Amino acid sequence: MEFKKQHIKTSVVACIVDEQRRVLLTRRCIEPFCSQWVMPGGKIDHGEPILAALHREVREEVGLLVGVDGLIDVYEHIGVGCGQDHYVILYYRCHPTGGNLRPNKTECTEAAWFSREALPGMDLPPGCRHILARVFPELDWGPEHAIIDAAGEIPDQMRLP
16 A cells, blocks of 8 residues: 655534534535535644634634534544545534624635534535534434434444543
């Protein structure tokens, strides 16, 4: 197997859930995942603390301030786009604490709150779908995203270490 040396892009993403259990999604207007619905986030700058990057990205993309509730999971995208980019994305559950919702139009054309029931039917990239299946395991995400099996147990491949 041949490996090419490449840079790994490390990003943070906020899964922002409000008091009504709605999730904030943005429609991307840049690659990767252009035109799909995603959660706000972006690259961590060199020397920038992870949570500082999370707060900055949310504020820049959608104008909101958030409280961080904790790390949901880490998701890896390998071979994305024409550059075959490699992304490692840290997804944090957050809640809104202030600001005014306004997409920046440079990275996303729109931003909206969606009920959890609407999420499985939306055009979401794999990482976003994976994270939302972890946040809302009671929804029907399809067998490849099952968090709880028919016996009510968490399958071994989905258990956190």
